[in-house]
Amino acid sequence: MTSHIVGYPRIGPKRELKFALESFWEGKSSAEELKQVAADLRFSIWKQMAEVGIKYIPSNTFSYYDHVLDTTAMLGAVPPRYGWNGGEIGFDVYFSMARGNASVPAMEMTKWFDTNYHYIVPELGPDVKFSYASHKAVEEYKEAKALGLDTVPVLIGPLSYLLLSKPAKGVDKSFSLLSLVEKIVPIYKEVVAELKAAGATWIQFDEPSLVLDLEALQLQTFTNAYSELESSFSGVNILIETYFADVPIQTYKALTSLKNVAGFGFDLVRGTRTLNFLKSGFPSDKYLFAGVVDGRNIWANDLAASLCILQVLEGIVGKDKVVVSTSCPLLHTAVDLVNETKLDKEIKSWLAFAAQKVVEVNALARALVGQKDQAFFASNATSHASRRSSPRVRNENVQRAVVALKDSDHRRATSVSARLAAQQKKLNLPILPTTTIGSFPQTIGLRKVRREYKAKKITEYDYVNAMKEEISKVVKLQEELGIDVLVHGEPERNDMVEYFGEQLSGFAFTVNGWVQSYGSRCVKPPIIYGDVSRPRAMTVFWSSTAQSMTRRPMKGMLTGPVTILNWSFVRNDQNRHETCYQIALAIRDEVEDLERAGINIIQIDEAALREGLPLRKSEQPFYLEWAVQSFRITNCGVKNTTQIHTHMCYSNFNDIINAIINMDADVITIENSRSDEKLLSVFHEGVKYEAGIGPGVYDIHSPRIPSTEELADRINKMLAVLDNRVLWINPDCGLKTRKYSEVEPALRNMVAAAKLIRTQLASSN
Secondary structure (H helix, E strand, O other): OOEEOOOOOOOOOOOHHHHHHHHHHOOOOOHHHHHHHHHHHHHHHHHHHHHHOOOEEEEOOOOOOOHHHHHHHHOOOOOHHHOOOOOOOOHHHHHHHHHOOOOOOOOOEEEOOOOOOEEEOOEEOOOOOOOOOOOHHHHHHHHHHHOOOOEEEEEEOHHHHHHOOEEOOOOOOOOOHHHHHHHHHHHHHHHHHHHHHHOOOEEEEEOHHHHOOOOHHHHHHHHHHHHHHHHHHOOOEEEEEOOOOOOOHHHHHHHHOOOOOOEEEEEOOOOOOHHHHHHHOOOOOOEEEEEEEOOOOOEOOOHHHHHHHHHHHHHHHOOOOEEEEEOOOHHHOOOOHHHOOOOOHHHHOOEOOHHHHHHHHHHHHHHHOOOOOHHHHHHHHHHHHHHHHOOOOOOHHHHHHHHHHHHOOOOOOOOHHHHHHHHHHHHOOOOOOEEOOOEOOOOHHHHHHHHHHHOOOOOHHHHHHHHHHHHHHHHHHHHHHOOOEEOOEOOOOOOHHHHHHOOOEEEEOOOOOOEEEEOOEEEOOOEEEEEEEOOOOOOHHHHHHHHOOOOOOEEEEEEOHHHHHHOOEEOOOOOHHHHHHHHHHHHHHHHHHHHHOOOOEEEEEOOOOOOOOOOOHHHHHHHHHHHHHHHHHHHOOOOOOOEEEEEEOOOOOHHHHHHHHHOOOOEEEEOOHHHOOHHHHHHHOOOOOOOEEEEOOOOOOOOOOOOHHHHHHHHHHHHOOOOOOOEOEOOOOOOOOOOHHHHHHHHHHHHHHHHHHHHHHHHHO
16 A cells, blocks of 8 residues: 655644744744754654554645745755855854845745746856855655654655746856756755765655656756766655646656666646556556645545546556555645534535645555545545535526627727826826735734734724725825825735625635745635625725825735635636636626726736646747636726736736736736846836836845835846836835835835936926
8 A cells, every 4th residue: 555645734634834934033032943943843743644554654844934945945946145155054044045134135935837826037147156055855754754653755856946047147148058967967866865864865866847748858858967967866666746637748758768677657637648658658667746736625535436537557567566645745735634623514515634634645555455435435436426416516697607708809999198188187196106015014903903803802883994094094104105096905804805706605614724925925726616796885985085195196006816816725626717707797786886986097906817727838928818718807907097907926927927918907916026026127128018017126025125226227127128108116015024014115215216206307307
């Protein structure tokens, strides 16, 4: 009986890691105390898997911030600005790379493949002096072994690491990062040698990049890297793990042709075509790690269906060569359903979080060798039957409304240039108008009020008054700073998706269903279990209240349908685009209500539009078609004088710029500063963008406060490729994770920089 878990959530069932990190960063606890929390979490994870009966338990999947950053530390690829002079990399350098410090900015952060997890992008070039600078993988293996647990150390493979990297600042863009493979492979050899010496019998190399449409050079680099590593693999079993999609056929052939590799892992949930490749041929002496339990969603596995697939696989590769596994690391799921004491019992019976998925993997492995738990399988079948027949899942009115959408492209009637002229006549904004993205700092007092209201410890009257007081404070601050277009600060919202999901039908919510987004940042994705509709207005009261406090334009703040979809656990019993259209119709109702209430600027955030882009190019056009149409559905009926904004962050947008233009928003604000103005390169290349655009001028995920001069320099870089009549000045993202002591001076400098450039532009005319 063989079972395997690709990786496990590291934040803890109640966000223990988050609180330990924040306490350490704030100087309230020591490094030793942080390390002890981490050690306790690792032990509980390993112990749980061992008690369930998992044979191949992963180690080195824990991280204090991000596993790609851990690999950067392992390879000693620290950018010079962090002042590292060799030796084992400690917390000071590690967290400076992740978060920046008072004197230098953080490294770029972007999305991990098509997930909501963020990773720190390695900065590489020909002058990087790689060295074995973090022994974390070996230390964690030894830690588990001392506890009596033999684990499988997990490393990000050399190809994926290089493909996830970018050229460091000043490195010629033509430089091939893949040429560095010969410099990093020797370090991987050192790590493998140390792990073997410590007693490791299996080592897992994660190569998720193998599911991409690789060019010939990239695939050859992969083959060369593992051929070079081959000699070091003697005496240890090597598993190469892939996930998130099908492996292309040429890659499959190259992968399964490798020598001295004991097993290959495939995602058989999102990789629906991989089964056909396996049927066409699989090496007889290799293990197949079959990812049949979904590592990215929270629905209970259909055990009977999965067992059928596993039995087919046994017929292909042999009875003793199939290892039951998760489709990918469980990092992307909530931790443990046991902690959900308030979740509706029927819906709860349909779910499986990470802890339950471990049990599912083991149950399938036992069933495969004739030790089937009949009661467990019967209970699972009952849950699936309950979900299929439940009346709460389907709403015929919603279904009919979606069908009716198919006769229109839902584009606004006039061009964006005509709309902008009408809007400027009404709004009378200066050139380079300043704004923020939406949220303001979420103080301890504010969070306490929300908690007490949810717990019914204070009345609705007291809650509303507290929120009004907070909104008034935020409005007055923005007016004092001189910001042109205001926001109400979103004090009533803990999370931009959760807030809307709580007010839409078809959504369920957890108490402790936390998932790590990056570092200490955790999100609690809603669960979309049924058809979606809007029973009543969601934001009109708060936006109208805020607008009544000022004469300046106040933005109505909404989350877009694609982002709500991509940041939720989505039902898997209908196509994703059908669910997205349902959400779009609900948001359209809210947009039209805001307009009727006198809100002249409405921001519909689509922060996650790029995130949902399929990894395979052949699947991308259809996704972009329905994603863009979903956004247009939300606002196609508003007046020309109503200005529609959208916001996107922390992804590579250059390859979908035409889709962004096709969204037909009046103004887009977009992350830019942390990626070294990478976004601006698309405009250098001649892309014409006629709508308003606000590339972020500073990184809100770092505590660092940029100077007026630095911000003015960024604005001038933007003006080199963008007309001053369309350029907006704003931060990269919302401000909820920052403190007022950081926000106020940063915004003050931002406004000062905008005014400085306005004066310079006026004097040059």
